[in-house]
Amino acid sequence: MGYDSTNIFAKILRGEIPCKKVYEDEFALAFHDIHPKAPVHILLIPKGAYVSFEDFGEKASSQEIAGFFKALSKISKDIEETQKGCRILSNKGINGGQEVPHFHIHLFAGRPLGPMLSS
Ligand code: AMP
Numbered sequence: 602m603g604y605d606s607t608n609i610f611a612k613i614l615r616g617e618i619p620c621k622k623v624y625e626d627e628f629a630l631a632f633h634d635i636h637p638k639a640p641v642h643i644l645l646i647p648k649g650a651y652v653s654f655e656d657f658g659e660k661a662s663s664q665e666i667a668g669f670f671k672a673l674s675k676i677s678k679d680i681e682e683t684q685k686g687c688r689i690l691s692n693k694g695i696n697g698g699q700e701v702p703h704f705h706i707h708l709f710a711g712r713p714l715g716p717m718l719s720s
Contacts, residue, residue, distance in 0.1 A: 604650040610703035614648060624676050628668030631676050631708075640711025641682045645673050651704040653693040673706060682710040 605611075612618040613632070620632035623643050634642040647669050651657040658666070677683045687710035692699040 604652050604656075605702055606650065608701055608703050610644075610646050610701050610705060611650070614646070624672060624679075626668065626672055628665055629672035631672065634707070639709040639714065641680060641687070641709065643676065643680075643708040644705045645669070645676065645708065646703055646705045652702050653699065653704050654691045654706075655693065657704045673708070677708060680710060683708070686710070686714070688714050 609618060613620045614630060620630075622630070622632050624631040624645075627648065629645055629647055631643050631645045634644050647657060647661065647665060649657075649661060649665055651661060657669075661669075673689070677687060680687075687708060690707045690709070691705065692707075
């Protein structure tokens with residue numbers, strides 16, 4: 602599947618839609634999820650056009666990949682709620698429940714997060 606540049610995260614990256622920004626550098630942008638599923642629910646997206654984690658790992662440069670995961674680490678370390686524990690998750694495709702076709706990682710924290718899958 603090719604990258605669809607009309608997706609909502611592409612629009613956020615282009616500044617066409619606002620977001621509640623948490624962090625930004627040359628590789629990544631993090632912002633609060635619009636429908637949070639935990640007291641802390643942050644989305645981290647790469648600046649480049651990648652559909653999923655598979656696409657990112659296959660096509661992104663080593664610098665982009667390192668920069669992205671360094672950003673994830675920095676954000677998590679800077680948030681007080683993650684110190685008691687947190688979870689990251691990345692959905693891919695229909696069965697994964699991916700709604701937005703721009704690679705993103707969810708970061709959840711702020712309460713006990715329960716079992717890994719709901720069922
Ligand atoms: P996924 O199902 O993994 O593709 O997750 C997409 C996430 O994007 C969902 O948790 C949505 O609540 C979130 N979302 C959709 N539109 C926006 C937006 N404009 N700003 C912030 N989060 C959004």
